[in-house]
Amino acid sequence: MKTKKYDEEALLLENKKVNGKYFKLAFRSQNLCKKIKPGQFLHVRVNQGQDPYLRRPFSYFRVSPGRVEILYEVLGRGTSILSGKKKGDALKVMGPLGNAFTEKLGKKKRILVAGGVGVPPLVFLAEQYPTEYLLIGTKSKAELLPKSELKKVRAKVLCTTEDGSYGTKGRVTLLLEKILKDQHPEEFFIQTCGPKPMMEAVITLARKYGVDGEASWDESMACGVGACLGCMVKTKDGLKRACADGPVFQFKDLKL
Amino acid sequence: MKTKKYDEEALLLENKKVNGKYFKLAFRSQNLCKKIKPGQFLHVRVNQGQDPYLRRPFSYFRVSPGRVEILYEVLGRGTSILSGKKKGDALKVMGPLGNAFTEKLGKKKRILVAGGVGVPPLVFLAEQYPTEYLLIGTKSKAELLPKSELKKVRAKVLCTTEDGSYGTKGRVTLLLEKILKDQHPEEFFIQTCGPKPMMEAVITLARKYGVDGEASWDESMACGVGACLGCMVKTKDGLKRACADGPVFQFKDLKL
Amino acid sequence: MKVDLTTRIKSLTLKNPITVASGTFGTTDEYAGYVDARKLGAIITKTITVKARAGNPMPRICETSSGMLNAIGLQNKGLEDFIEHKIPYFKKLGVPLIVSIAGESAEEFGKLAKTFDGMKDVVKALEVNLSCPNVEAAGVGGMKKQERIADAVKAVRGQTNLLAFAKISPELGDVLEIAGKVLAQGMDGISLINTLRGMAVDLRTRSSRIAKDFGGLSGPAIKPVALRYVYQVKKEFQVPVIASGGISNAQDALEFLIVGADLLAIGTANFVEPQATLQILKGIEDFCKKEKIRGLDDLRGSYEPAGEKGEGCNR
Amino acid sequence: MKVDLTTRIKSLTLKNPITVASGTFGTTDEYAGYVDARKLGAIITKTITVKARAGNPMPRICETSSGMLNAIGLQNKGLEDFIEHKIPYFKKLGVPLIVSIAGESAEEFGKLAKTFDGMKDVVKALEVNLSCPNVEAAGVGGMKKQERIADAVKAVRGQTNLLAFAKISPELGDVLEIAGKVLAQGMDGISLINTLRGMAVDLRTRSSRIAKDFGGLSGPAIKPVALRYVYQVKKEFQVPVIASGGISNAQDALEFLIVGADLLAIGTANFVEPQATLQILKGIEDFCKKEKIRGLDDLRGSYEPAGEKGEGCNR
């Protein structure tokens, strides 16, 4: 028996810029906040009418009874239209969709490696479950989450920016490799979400150091429910649907 | 030398419901308010993006320095989207477009016959120029303009509603025929705008009583400037473009 | 007032005209969380091929104005898996099933037809997908295409008396000509219009936004074209027609009914509104009530032709 | 950095690739209040016929998803009026003029060509509109159509050495086949894709929303289809191509350039944004600056084909 699904006209509670690139959107829903696990996502109709035509997928960022938050970067047409929505507007949202990150890691220590639009689900995870490290890589200071959005995170938060405008200069994988090199890799479990090149680099490192982990493999989506076969991911047991079989896949299952 | 044309991103100043069916929309513009004659219209992009795709034509309802008003009925997709726009939104508006109603009628007395979406330009005309009668026909009380919107009109305002919920029950042409019958038709000049069946009835009466007049012949429009040939009107000198050669045509020129 | 939505297609009687377009409703229960599929008049499956197909590389889809391009590549697990894992689900569900089939050869078309002929308790009709590798393989030119279409259709007809619809798209050639031929070869009806071939370019990479140069354009963008072909085919041949092409709301659905469509296959709209099918069904019912239309057959095909006014050219 | 937008089409050199699609920019100065037409690379006229045409009855247009249907019916005042009243305007304007012509017979095509051959000071090229009464008259079937196309094209070529583009639409038949033929018969280039035939129904009247059953679908809705045909024709024949079909912004325009379009004809977009042409021109320039592209020829045709990945079928 599948978990119950909803498609609601949700009331927008807030939609505000949190930094140079990101908006935080909150809407009211009695249903879409129930039994949510970090890594699951929502499929949002960013506009009424037919422009844009398809929905856009966004990870759960935070939930509280009756309230759901997403955090999104304005990347193109859909997200820029979404950023124009105001408190009181109605938004069609379906979910909860997809699988989730592993929550209990037993003895293993959690390292989260986040980049770009992959930050929200991992922050959500770090707020809910004991986490050793949250590594965040962004292009520049502009994409960095404000401290206020990270204060609930109980973990060592380390940042890299490609231009060095904040934290360590360079790729987030620098930090990851340092940690894996200096400590006992086998004690860690990596969970990552972000641009594909970043995740690929993370997985390469994980394999190099013999660390297990999982990645939220985001693909552009049409249906979001496993019906269109538009979001396939190559795994060792063949093609899987990012929206329905994923978005979270084990490193060892992913065929890169 | 044509009058200067503008296509502006205008700031919406207000957009409020004035009765069961109509909204009054005001926007700011330093240019679109200049040298405007009643009967001219604006071509409005009711939404950013491509839904709906084409602009929608609306008559000038009122102008004051820096401010333009239109009055519109929510009839379909475009106008319902327009009715959702809020103060502060930007709206692409082009104009002024089309010809205008004859303003100076010499010795003749002005009778205005308005119906449905034809009311705004005639109220505009009645506010600017001496008018004997303003006859307004609507389906019911719900479509009737509130008194507040008519108080600047210096004319005898008579209303009919098809369901009798206000004023005389029946068609507006009842009132017109009564006036023409009881008085000296040759002293009058009729100016009309509204649903085609109404204007056809008006013209038939005018011919019966030998009265001159003109009608604002609205057709669905694409370009609004005379380029697409989508809005043609049959006249005795062949097809004319409602948007560029009209919308106002002399009764005697119209071929019905 | 009760509206009778019953839709009769030759031997087949459906409780309403709403179905789902092949490949847009998953393989079994993907939409179960949103739609009670038992309320549908029928279900059309994703196209089934004899052997499993991995389909095309990623990316396979991209959005366009009022529509999308897709190059899925008929990914499916093949005939055996379908019979073993999907048929039982649909048998249990109890909704009339229309199986979409495609072969890489006439023989395969025949084999698929023969197989489903033996499952008449579940399978009520076949949709013969002629926009498929066999017919559309690169370099298959006009004449050859026509031949392969004929062979496929004959192969199917030779193996089953199941109600069979040929699914054709304008990309195959002259729609009326092809429809005429496949009907002459024993097809019971036509399914229109599949997708139009389109393209979208990524300015950054200067290559296609999907992994193939072309994809199938679907969604509201193609609706006027679909409506026109459905009308033309219906007018020319008066045979059962399954309509698909941008049907996204009750207004669209009613337009297709008015020009004569028998079944309305909702496709891409499912991706945008998971409950599109049932919303459209309700919209049709509401319209009929408002207009005092007791049965769909009073509406279907009630189109008033424009007649030969004007000077011919439509541009 | 200065971007060189110069566009060369055989003997013809234009200052940029932006032009207007026939029938969408008026007959002379309709857009003068919004656009300085002298900034355009060229102007394509509304289609001119020998005799004046009243066109189709009203209504002639209706809106559809991301587009519109039109059935104008080639309304125009005829050849004489054009020469007397329009040519002088364009002569004064000084923008390279491409005259769109359509005949009701091969003879008329010839006459039109001959006439404009004598006006090379103003008229720089012809666009031979093959989607016209002569070719599309009701009941003109496949073969016959091909014949008439051939006759029209030959008649034009026989009367002038002006640069001549055949304007063809998928509605005429197999685009690549037709393009091949008209090029063999001496056309210098191809203009694509005109409109797709579509339909829209008014639920109230149960008849077409325009006065004809069908209209030509234009606008962003058809852009993916147009882009694909422009790419295919360019790839197959490497001849000059005038592209039209939903070009509404710089992104669209750049996509068409990347697949090889020589001229970009802005059509329906003018109705929505009267300054669309110049906005697009600026957008192209800005893109080239950002991407350090010195001349358009470095961008034009730079498309990276997807190659034969995957399993063929595009559905």
Ligand SMILES: Cc1cc2nc3c(=O)[nH]c(=O)nc-3n(C[C@H](O)[C@H](O)[C@H](O)COP(=O)(O)OP(=O)(O)OC[C@H]3O[C@@H](n4cnc5c(N)ncnc54)[C@H](O)[C@@H]3O)c2cc1C
């Ligand atoms: C399961 C899942 C969860 C997601 N969670 C979030 C989130 O929490 N916050 C957030 O900001 N974004 C998230 N995304 C990405 C988000 O869906 C896209 O950024 C969005 O759809 C872009 O839409 P657009 O119209 O603005 O951009 P488009 O015009 O569609 O594309 C603009 C740019 O965004 C890129 N893009 C499009 N789709 C994706 C995608 N699926 N993943 C990455 N890049 C994409 C395009 O390649 C293009 O470069 C998620 C995506 C998936 C699949």
Ligand SMILES: Cc1cc2nc3c(=O)[nH]c(=O)nc-3n(C[C@H](O)[C@H](O)[C@H](O)COP(=O)(O)OP(=O)(O)OC[C@H]3O[C@@H](n4cnc5c(N)ncnc54)[C@H](O)[C@@H]3O)c2cc1C
């Ligand atoms: C010169 C001119 C001036 C106008 N001035 C006004 C005005 O001041 N206030 C106002 O409310 N409306 C006015 N209209 C009508 C207005 O343009 C239409 O009501 C509007 O375009 C409908 O758009 P829609 O998308 O809401 O409806 P659509 O979905 O486009 O159509 C809904 C209904 O409205 C009808 N309709 C569409 N276009 C017109 C039209 N041009 N005239 C009458 N009915 C139409 C359709 O036939 C349909 O029945 C004017 C029209 C013209 C041509």
Ligand SMILES: Cc1cc2nc3c(=O)[nH]c(=O)nc-3n(C[C@H](O)[C@H](O)[C@H](O)COP(=O)(O)O)c2cc1C
């Ligand atoms: C993602 C996707 C997958 C499709 N797969 C198939 C298929 O397997 N077989 C088929 O005959 N048609 C397939 N189609 C075409 C649809 O069945 C339908 O005919 C077409 O999309 C037009 O309808 P629409 O505009 O409502 O989507 C597919 C369409 C889409 C968008």
Ligand SMILES: Cc1cc2nc3c(=O)[nH]c(=O)nc-3n(C[C@H](O)[C@H](O)[C@H](O)COP(=O)(O)O)c2cc1C
């Ligand atoms: C109102 C209208 C009138 C048109 N008239 C003509 C015409 O006279 N001759 C012609 O060859 N094409 C004509 N066309 C087609 C356009 O030139 C263009 O090829 C087509 O609209 C596709 O481009 P678009 O989507 O940018 O509009 C017309 C199109 C429209 C919308």
Ligand code: FES
């Ligand atoms: S988005 Fe449709 S299957 Fe994943």
Ligand code: FES
């Ligand atoms: S609306 Fe285009 S000519 Fe009038």
